[in-house]
Amino acid sequence: MMTEQRQREARSDPRAEPDEALITKIRGRYPVERELDRVLTRKMRLRSSPGYRALPLEDLAQGTASLIRSEIGDDFALLNPRWLQGGASKLQMAFDLDWQPPGARDRQVTRMVLRMEPPASIVETSRAREFEVLQLVKDAVPVPPCFWVDIEGSHLPFPALIYGFVEGTTKPTARISQTVSGIGTNFGPELRAVLAEQFVANLVAVHTIDEARLAQLQHFDAAEVGSNSAIIRQINGWRRIWEEDRFEDSPLIEVIAEWLIENAPTLDRVSLVHGDFRTGNFLFSETSEKITAWLDWELAALGDRHQDLSWVTGSHFGHYAEDGKTFLACGLMPVDEFLPRYEQLSGLTVDPKKLQFFRIFNDFQGVVTMLGAAWRVARHGKTHQDVVVAWLSMLGQVILGNLRDRLEELL
Known part of the structure; x- marks a missing residue:
């Protein structure tokens, strides 16, 4: 049930609670790339969903473990999850992964970062595209190694990707x-x-x-x-x-x-x-x-x-x-x-x-x-x-x- 405040807002601003007719009208008026169309349509359909709430770090770690488990099985340990500052559009968590990477002879601990969307972002973009580009450019310029992606948010609250932690600073x-x-x-x-x-x-x-x-x-x-x-x-x-x-x-x-x-x-x-x-x-x-x-x-x-x-x-x-x-x-x-x-x-x-x-x-x-x-x-x-x-x-x-x-x- 919408609150009375949200009902008043929807009457004065139909974009606050967009129906399928409005979504379809806008989609038809401005043709875009297929993947962007998917992302923007999803944004509109989720607009009336609850806003941001603080996520317990433990819950985010569990969702991250679920994504990793779906890719490599149970032989790993997710260690030391911690919030990572930076970025005005995405939520980030750093952690250490104890695992044996494919092709490696021994187990190792790899520092990684989860990069996840909030309920809505100032730039609604595709984690699938971001993951794909990082894989493409890794031989051309230095980028974090990219490991796994949750395109639809099947394991985590929202779509996310996992890449390697890279040492460095953005400012002296x-x-x-x-x-x-x-x-x-x-x-x-x-x-x-x-x-x-x-x-x-x-x-x-x-x-x-x-x-x-x-x-x-x-x-x-x-x-x-x-x-x-x-x-x-x-x-x-x-x-x-x-x-x-x-x-x-x-x-x-x-x-x-x-x-x-x-x-x-x-x-x-x-x-x-x-x-x-x-x-x-x-x-x-x-x-x-x-x-x-x-x-x-x-x-x-x-x-x-x-x-x-x-x-x-x-x-x-x-x-x-x-x-x-x-x-x-x-x-x-x-x-x-x-x-x-x-x-x-x-x-x-x-x-x-x-x-x-x-x-x-x-x-x-x-x-x-x-x-x-x-x-x-x-x-x-x-x-x-x-x-x-x-x-x-x-x-x-x-x-x-x-x-x-x-x-x-x-x-």
Whole structure:
């Protein structure tokens, strides 16, 4: 039975208690990739379910053990489960697994991480896709080894995956701050010079994975050279999320979406796009000064390399160097050095017009996430990171204002 408050909310906001007719209408209006359609449809059907509640660590450990048991049998011990901080969209638990891996001669203890969805997330994504991508890129860039996935939440309260624990930090210890991970991170002149080259080389390695290998991805719809269908599907995805999550109309968001559709560029090469390639999403060792792992592949897509390039060189995650004049992409390298270095290492060109398009696309995605998804998740109390998510939702109007100004210059 719905409470009286929820009944009043459903009358004023039909998206709070969506029926099948509304879900079907939105699905038909905005065609997206098959796996994304499954994830978003599931989100809507579960919207009226209870919000986030604190899960006993023991219960989460039992569900994790159930998933592992279904994969390897009973010959293991799950030890020392503990909460792992970090991430505004997923809930994480670290643990140690005493087991004998396939092909190993002896038993060993492996440090692992459970990455599980909350009741609702600011980015509703597919654990199947994330698991598949991590398996694909492990020979190209450093990533955590990925072991098992619970696609439907059959063993755990919600869909989840298990990967290996990787040592490292996202910020220099001496410069740890309380800002959201990746925003304003300052590595200092010496460390940034070392990490910057690895950063560019890793991005190139992701973007130049052979297209024949990309075609093996089972949970991704194909992208086609000479077509803009892949980016159109992404735009439709964010339009659909806006339609599903928004509380009020925003004509400006519709204007931006239409502009993106009309100006969507054709693809000259199919690349794996990380979707959130930046400072804050890689770990590095302060001892070796090596990047040890790339994280958060949940927004990965098959598409245009310029999507990542515009994200990397945008204003959100960079800062000015010590001279107060030179802007550093992701706090690592001047933009006018980063892009030529990328071209040199990859053999691929960087098209300024496509960079401009994807800057608008990326900000459009951010506005939808903050003014739609983040607001909705915080309003319904569906996440363990309610304070962070509510704070993020407030940034949406600022980005929307910047988008308005940029479009006025282009129109």
